[in-house]
Amino acid sequence: MLTFPNCKINIGLQITEKRPDGFHNLQSCFYPVGWQDVLEVIPAEAFQFTSSGQPIPGDPARNLCTRAYDLLAADFALPPVQLHLHKIIPIGAGLGGGSADAAFTIRLLNERFGLALTPEQMEHYARQLGSDCAFFIQNKPMYCLEKGDVFEPVNVDLSGYYILLVYPNLAISTAEAYAGVRPRTPNTPLRDLLEAPVTQWRDSVHNDFEDSLFPAYPSLADLKQNLYELGAVYASMSGSGSTVYGIFSAPPDGQNHFPHYSVWQGKL
Ligand SMILES: C[C@@](CO)(OP(=O)(O)O)[C@H](O)COP(=O)(O)OP(=O)(O)OC[C@H]1O[C@@H](n2ccc(N)nc2=O)[C@H](O)[C@@H]1O
Numbered sequence: 001m002l003t004f005p006n007c008k009i010n011i012g013l014q015i016t017e018k019r020p021d022g023f024h025n026l027q028s029c030f031y032p033v034g035w036q037d038v039l040e041v042i043p044a045e046a047f048q049f050t051s052s053g054q055p056i057p058g059d060p061a062r063n064l065c066t067r068a069y070d071l072l073a074a075d076f077a078l079p080p081v082q083l084h085l086h087k088i089i090p091i092g093a094g095l096g097g098g099s100a101d102a103a104f105t106i107r108l109l110n111e112r113f114g115l116a117l118t119p120e121q122m123e124h125y126a127r128q129l130g131s132d133c134a135f136f137i138q139n140k141p142m143y144c145l146e147k148g149d150v151f152e153p154v155n156v157d158l159s160g161y162y163i164l165l166v167y168p169n170l171a172i173s174t175a176e177a178y179a180g181v182r183p184r185t186p187n188t189p190l191r192d193l194l195e196a197p198v199t200q201w202r203d204s205v206h207n208d209f210e211d212s213l214f215p216a217y218p219s220l221a222d223l224k225q226n227l228y229e230l231g232a233v234y235a236s237m238s239g240s241g242s243t244v245y246g247i248f249s250a251p252p253d254g255q256n257h258f259p260h261y262s263v264w265q266g267k268l
């Protein structure tokens with residue numbers, strides 16, 4: 001059985017405070033985007049995780065797909081399987097690709113083996129694997145709070161727009177990015193700013209990670225400027241970087257403008 005874990009972008013990201021557990025409370029709109037991996041579950045004699053495509057750093061036994069399987073296998077009598085992941089979504093890119101793989105593993109095993117888990121139960125498992133993992137269970141635009149794992153509905157609909165994602169071949173560790181931020185109470189909550197149409201977001205909807213990462217990596221600020229010059233109605237870095245995206249009202253000519261970077265474009 002096959003499934004296609006997709007990535008997300010963050011539309012605005014306010015980091016409001018450091019928590020006693022060392023994590024940060026945030027407010028952000030998470031929005032699913034169609035850049036996808038391929039994940040297959042295959043009957044096997046013994047559990048095995050294999051991958052192709054981009055090399056994934058780290059021990060396969062600690063891969064988020066393996067950890068998702070182990071988590072469910074602790075509570076259910078799962079038969080052994082081979083999980084094969086064809087990795088396409090850039091890694092360490094602010095796109096939540098690893099979290100998507102983990103959440104889709106839970107969804108796939110639930111369906112394949114008739115575990116009858118509700119979305120809330122699957123979110124409970126996903127939260128144990130990463131802060132933005134639970135989002136990918138329902139996988140629809142959400143206003144995310146606390147660690148990014150508490151959801152409220154959001155009235156952001158970008159259907160009809162096009163998106164261009166540019167990954168500048170620079171992996172940024174999420175933990176390192178959080179270590180550089182200065183949490184603060186925003187003047188206006190992101191939720192209120194998102195009430196305006198996308199054409200008015202440029203000067204108001206902000207990703208707080210840009211404040212520390214753009215000075216450290218000036219090429220990221222240049223990339224955002226390039227996307228505006230290409231005609232984006234809104235451009236931003238996603239999550240903890242390094243992907244920068246632009247939202248366009250007509251299809252942009254992305255491949256020709258960024259020949260040395262990994263790009264993906266499609267409809268929202
Ligand atoms: C920044 C965001 C924004 O959407 O996405 P990415 O850019 O990684 O995709 C997320 O908060 C990333 O969530 P996720 O990638 O699941 O992070 P986790 O694995 O849970 O945590 C990695 C490390 O980041 C820090 N961390 C993460 C989430 C959070 N709310 N506060 C934190 O301080 C912690 O130091 C933690 O050890």
Ligand SMILES: Nc1ncnc2c1ncn2[C@@H]1O[C@H](COP(=O)(O)OP(=O)(O)O)[C@@H](O)[C@H]1O
Nearest residue numbers: 057058063064091092093094095096097098101
């Ligand atoms: N299936 C997976 N895909 C990508 N990264 C994974 C996976 N499993 C574990 N990881 C680890 O997670 C880290 C990157 O996670 P990723 O979700 O790509 O980054 P980001 O949160 O910035 O989008 C890497 O250090 C990688 O070793």
